[in-house]
Amino acid sequence: xxxxxxxxxxxxxxxxxxxxxxxxxxxxxxxxxxxxxxxxxxxxxxxxxxxxxxxxxxxxxxxxxxxxxxxxxxxxxxxxxxxxxxxxxxxxx
Numbered sequence: 653x654x655x656x657x658x659x660x661x662x663x664x665x666x667x668x669x670x671x672x673x674x675x676x677x678x679x680x681x682x683x684x685x686x687x688x689x690x691x692x693x694x695x696x697x698x699x700x701x702x703x704x705x706x707x708x709x710x711x712x713x714x715x716x717x718x719x720x721x722x723x724x725x726x727x728x729x730x731x732x733x734x735x736x737x738x739x740x741x742x743x744x745x
Contacts, residue, residue, distance in 0.1 A: 654669075669705050673697060681694060683728050684709050692708070
């Protein structure tokens, strides 16, 4: 997976993620929108035959968008780990 920065300011971040799709982007968007410092977050897959997605986040100014994206990514990882543990436990029962 390769990430390219398209636009980065103190309040906005727009990145392009290669080899990703709706699953990852939707998860990140949901976690980003849970943050109080996020004004807007969204993603786009510009072409259905392409595996490149674009994620956009704009903050209200208290926090830099890169920091918010890292925090959202950490939350998504933790949720996935918890789900994996719960699934293992359920399958062993």
